Amino acid sequence: MQKDYWRSNLKILSILLIIWFIVSFGFGILWSDFLDQFQIGGFKLGFWFAQQGSIYFFVILIFVYVFLMNKLDRKYKEDLKKDKTE
Amino acid sequence: MDTQSLTYLFVGLSFALYIGIAIWSRAKSTSDFYIAGKGVHPIANGMATAADWMSAASFISMAGLIAFLGKDGSVYLMGWTGGYVLLALLLAPYLRKFGQFTVPDFIGTRYYSDTARLVAVICLIFVSFTYVAGQMRGVGIVFSRFLEVDINIGVIIGMCIVFFYAVLGGMKGITYTQVAQYCVLIFAYLVPAIFISILITGNPIPQLGFGDTLIDSSTYLLDKLDQVTSDLGFTAYTQNSKSTLDIFCITAALMFGTAGLPHVIVRFFTVPKVSDARKSAGYALVFIAILYSTAPAVSAFARMNFIDSVQEVEYQYAPSWFKNWENIGLIAWKDKNKDGLIQYSSGDALDGIKPRFTSEIGKNGERLVSNKANQSNKNEIYIDRDIMVLANPEIANLPGWVIALVAAGALAAALSTAAGLLLVISASISHDLLKKTIMPSITEKQELFYARCSAAIAIFIAGLFGIYPPGFVAQVVAFAFGLAASTIFPALLMGIFYKRLNKEGAIAGMITGLIFTTSYIIYFKFLNTHLNVSDNWFMGISPEGFGIIGMLINFIVAIIVSSLTKKPPDNIYRMIDNIRMP
Numbered sequence: 001m002q003k004d005y006w007r008s009n010l011k012i013l014s015i016l017l018i019i020w021f022i023v024s025f026g027f028g029i030l031w032s033d034f035l036d037q038f039q040i041g042g043f044k045l046g047f048w049f050a051q052q053g054s055i056y057f058f059v060i061l062i063f064v065y066v067f068l069m070n071k072l073d074r075k076y077k078e079d080l081k082k083d084k085t086e
Numbered sequence: 087m088d089t090q091s092l093t094y095l096f097v098g099l100s101f102a103l104y105i106g107i108a109i110w111s112r113a114k115s116t117s118d119f120y121i122a123g124k125g126v127h128p129i130a131n132g133m134a135t136a137a138d139w140m141s142a143a144s145f146i147s148m149a150g151l152i153a154f155l156g157k158d159g160s161v162y163l164m165g166w167t168g169g170y171v172l173l174a175l176l177l178a179p180y181l182r183k184f185g186q187f188t189v190p191d192f193i194g195t196r197y198y199s200d201t202a203r204l205v206a207v208i209c210l211i212f213v214s215f216t217y218v219a220g221q222m223r224g225v226g227i228v229f230s231r232f233l234e235v236d237i238n239i240g241v242i243i244g245m246c247i248v249f250f251y252a253v254l255g256g257m258k259g260i261t262y263t264q265v266a267q268y269c270v271l272i273f274a275y276l277v278p279a280i281f282i283s284i285l286i287t288g289n290p291i292p293q294l295g296f297g298d299t300l301i302d303s304s305t306y307l308l309d310k311l312d313q314v315t316s317d318l319g320f321t322a323y324t325q326n327s328k329s330t331l332d333i334f335c336i337t338a339a340l341m342f343g344t345a346g347l348p349h350v351i352v353r354f355f356t357v358p359k360v361s362d363a364r365k366s367a368g369y370a371l372v373f374i375a376i377l378y379s380t381a382p383a384v385s386a387f388a389r390m391n392f393i394d395s396v397q398e399v400e401y402q403y404a405p406s407w408f409k410n411w412e413n414i415g416l417i418a419w420k421d422k423n424k425d426g427l428i429q430y431s432s433g434d435a436l437d438g439i440k441p442r443f444t445s446e447i448g449k450n451g452e453r454l455v456s457n458k459a460n461q462s463n464k465n466e467i468y469i470d471r472d473i474m475v476l477a478n479p480e481i482a483n484l485p486g487w488v489i490a491l492v493a494a495g496a497l498a499a500a501l502s503t504a505a506g507l508l509l510v511i512s513a514s515i516s517h518d519l520l521k522k523t524i525m526p527s528i529t530e531k532q533e534l535f536y537a538r539c540s541a542a543i544a545i546f547i548a549g550l551f552g553i554y555p556p557g558f559v560a561q562v563v564a565f566a567f568g569l570a571a572s573t574i575f576p577a578l579l580m581g582i583f584y585k586r587l588n589k590e591g592a593i594a595g596m597i598t599g600l601i602f603t604t605s606y607i608i609y610f611k612f613l614n615t616h617l618n619v620s621d622n623w624f625m626g627i628s629p630e631g632f633g634i635i636g637m638l639i640n641f642i643v644a645i646i647v648s649s650l651t652k653k654p655p656d657n658i659y660r661m662i663d664n665i666r667m668p
Contacts, residue, residue, distance in 0.1 A: 006666055013175055020171045024164045024341075029334050032157075036324070042297035042306030047324040050160035051152075051382040052293060055167045055375050062174045062368040069179075070361060073668045 001083065005076045012068050016061050023049065023057040089486035093232045096487075096494040100270050101247055104501075107266055108251030108259045116534050119256030120187040120513050121355040126261055128362045132369025134264035135353045137271065137498070138506035139166075139370070140377055141217070142224025145271060145499035150474030152385035153392070156315065156323040159385065161333055165340025167371060167378050172345040174367030178354040180582045182363035183665040187355065188510075189348040189574065190518040196581040198658060199589040200523055205596050207514050209573045210348045214507045215547070216566040217349075221504040222552025225497060231414060231476065232493040241552035244501060245545055252505045252512075253541045257356060260505045267498035272376055274495020278479045278488050279380050282387045285482055296383035311390055319432035319463070323389065328628075335631030342637055343567030346575030349503075349510040360668050388474045391481045396428045396467065401450040404428060407480035412453055415443055416470035419452050422459045423466075426450050433463030441468050504548060512541035565607055568629075572599035572636025580644060585662050591648025599640030606632045 027035060032046030040048060087095070117124070126134070144166070152159030184192055189210060194203030222241055229240025251259045279292040287307055289295035299306050312322040321327040328336075344350065353370075354363045395405055401419060411417040418441035419428060436457035446454045476496065479488045516537035521528060528536070573596045580587045580595075607629045627635065 002663065002667060005668075009666075016171075016175060020168065024168050025334060025337065028160060028164055029330060029337065032326075040297070041294075042299065042308050044308070044324055047157055047308070048297070050157060051163055052296075052379055054164050055379050058167050058171050059368070059371050059375050061171050062364075062371055065175055066361075066364045066368050069364060069668075073361065076668065 001076070001079055005072065008072055009069070012065065012072070016065055020058070020061055024054040028054045087486070089489050090232075090234070092486050092490035093493050096490040097233065097497060100266075100494045100498060103266055104247060104263045105250055107263045108255045111255050111258045111262045116187075116517075116530050116537065118258045119534055119537050120509075120517065121257055121352070124356060124358055126356040126358075128357055128366040129369050130261065130265050131353060131357050131362075131366045133268040133373055134261045135350065135366065135370035136373035136377075137264040137268035137502035138353060139350055139374060139503070140271065140499055141503035142221050142496065142500035144377065144381075145275065145496050146224055146227070146475050147472045148475075149381045149384040149388065149478075150471040152382055153389040153474050154471050156321060156389075157326050158328050158333065159382070161336045161340065163378055163382060165337045166344060167374060168337070169341040169344025170367055170371040170374070172341060173350065173354075174364055174371075177345060177351060177578055177582070178363045178367050179360050179668075180665045181351060181578070182354050182357065183360050183668075185355075187517050188513050189351050189578070190514055191522070192581065193574075193577050193592070194518070194522065196658065196661070197577075197587075197589040197592045198655065199593065202577075202589055202593050202596070203518055203522065205593060205600075206574065206577065207518050209569055209596070209600065210514050211511055213347065213566045213570050213574075214349060214511045215551075218504055218507045218511075218544075218548040219551035221500045221507070222548050224500040225504075226552050227472070228476070228493055228496045228500070231410075232489070238553050241549055244497070244504070244552070245549040248501055248505050248508065249542060249545050252508050252545065253538050256537070256541075257509055260502075260509055261356060264502045264506070267502040268373060270498040271495040271502070272373070274491045274498070275377050275380060275384075277491060278482070278484055279384050279387075281484050281488065282391070282478065282482045283383065286387050286390065292380050292383035292387075296386055307386060307390065311386060314393055315389070318393070318430065323386070329626050332623075332626055332628050332631055335627045335634045337631075339571050339631045339633035339637075340567050342571035342575050343633055344570075346570035346573070346578065347566075348514075348570075348574065349506045351578075352510055352513070353506075384475065384478065388478050388481070391478070392469075392474070393430060395481060397430050399428050400426055401428055401452055402426070405481070407477050410480075411470075411473050411477060415441065416473050418443070418455050418468040420455060420457070420459050420466055420468075421448070421450065421452070422461075422464065429464055429466045431463060431465045433465045434460050435463075435465045435468050436460055439468070508541055508544045508548060511544045512537050515540040515544075565604075568603045568607060568633030568636060569600065571633035572603040572640055576637055576640040576644065580641070582662065582665065584645075585659055586648060586653065587644060588648045588651055588654045590651040591644040591646075594647040595640040595644025598643045599636045602639050603633055603636030606636075 027049035032050055035046035036044040038045040148162055181192055186192060190203045190206040193206040194200060225244035226237040226241050229235050230237045251263050280290055283292040283295035284290050286301060287295040287298040288301045289298045300310060308324055312324055316322045326333060354366060357363050357366050408417060420435055436455060437460050438457050441455040442457055444454045444456050448454045476492060479492055516533055520536055521533050577592050577596055610629045
């Protein structure tokens with residue numbers, strides 16, 4: 001069961017870190033010039049990701065992580081209880 | 087009341103508040119002193135972490151740097167926030183579960199080695215002192231400009247305040263003063279930003295105003311700024327001028343470095359539960375993001391305002407802030423074409439870049455410099471980038487109380503970071519060096535006494551750095567992040583996620599990471615500054631971004647060495663299993 005918990009944890013981590021990489025290093029740096037051809041308001045999109053968007057995404061990512069991990073922790077504790085009663 | 091008395095009032099009130107909190111939250115045990123008795127609410131810890139993290143550099147220098155770097159400045163914005171994602175996901179919860187006092191504690195226990203602990207202590211002390219030096223200098227600048235006291239007296243006042251609440255209250259005192267300091271600094275940052283956003287774009291939210299149209303036309307602010315900057319010979323504001331690889335590496339080095347900074351990591355030891363450590367990292371980033379998303383807006387406004395208010399203006403009619411900053415030597419003007427007008431464009435105005443003022447006054451009333459004019463361009467202005475945030479309210483003609491508020495905010499930012507760093511230094515000396523290595527027999531009471539002594543000594547040394555600022559402060563910032571990324575971060579990360587890593591691997595990794603990064607930075611930043619251009623860099627990676635290469639080398643060496651030597655003992659496997667579970 002500990003292995004299952006750790007494996008789910010690693011899965012959550014990898015998915016969130018891939019998004020982390022895409023919004024900052026991807027949109028903000030590597031593909032930033034390409035995205036600059038699109039415009040939202042007065043911002044070129046690549047510039048917006050580099051100076052604003054990436055930061056907002058970082059905040060969202062941590063809270064998604066908190067939510068998913070709390071759920072996983074609860075499930076783990078329930079499984080642990082079930083195990084003991086059986 | 088005039089600006090001067092308002093500034094005294096605001097700064098005095100905020101200092102009284104910090105001292106009051108310190109008396110209320112004295113530390114009674116080593117656990118109180120090192121980690122605030124693990125009783126800090128996640129939101130309070132988030133605010134304290136944010137204040138700890140946002141230093142004089144974030145508050146005073148960052149927006150100014152970005153104003154002049156344009157899109158290249160994004161490295162700081164992404165680099166100094168993205169590291170929190172790494173912290174929250176990869177380090178904070180596990181280190182909190184481990185449940186000890188310091189970062190070297192973890193490294194020493196996980197790698198069952200006092201040598202590993204010692205290497206970690208050395209990296210930690212180096213990184214922290216580097217950082218503290220910058221804070222004390224920030225305190226000095228604010229005092230000399232706004233309170234018109236001597237820089238040295240300013241530094242001494244700052245030292246006394248920090249001494250009072252760090253030595254008395256330890257982590258507990260620091261945490262609650264940092265909460266107050268966060269409130270002061272964020273208010274002080276947002277008020278002028280909102281005012282200026284309204285003045286320039288009519289939009290009260292700086293994050294949106296930044297992408298809005300100018301108040302009296304239908305042109306977007308950023309389009310106008312792109313046009314003005316390229317007309318003056320700069321790279322357009324929203325374009326990069328550095329190479330993509332270099333920007334990539336600098337951002338990565340700052341992110342991984344942030345996640346490896348001991349004074350930030352140790353904050354997550356103070357919360358009651360593992361789940362609180364995760365939540366707390368989230369709150370910390372929210373509080374940081376409020377300032378970091380405002381900063382690029384402030385930068386764009388400042389650049390626009392600056393160009394508007396000095397370009398082609400007769401020196402005699404230059405605004406008063408221009409002359410105030412010239413008086414303390416952070417702005418200089420050399421009338422290259424002798425027309426009495428200020429011209430600003432790309433390139434360094436003066437040979438040797440920094441102005442050397444003479445005591446003479448020129449025919450327009452300007453302070454003369456002994457530097458020769460740099461004839462390869464038409465730029466006549468030298469401006470220190472650090473002044474943009476402090477000068478911004480004056481440039482935008484905001485009322486006196488806003489200027490006073492900014493002074494109090496800048497002091498809050500500098501003092502809160504300095505206190506956090508000093509605590510980490512004192513804990514690593516009294517706990518890691520004395521208690522865990524040199525004299526394990528001391529009692530808790532004695533350890534607490536030594537902790538207070540080392541905090542006092544650390545404050546004294548930091549003060550000396552402020553009074554006799556080493557000329558290399560700016561250069562060593564690259565060092566702090568590079569070292570944290572190439573030594574501390576990999577040791578922590580692999581300690582949690584790679585069980586097979588043994589002590590030989592970890593020590594070899596940290597030492598190679600340390601040597602590679604240090605020699606690259608010393609070679610370009612200290613020994614051969616004239617060679618410090620992209621043609622000579624390894625793959626075009628600047629010394630600021632080289633920490634990331636050091637980190638990769640650390641990983642590779644650690645894994646190879648540890649696969650060739652014997653496995654860590656069984657109790658280490660059990661310890662890692664334990665910290666991985668909630």
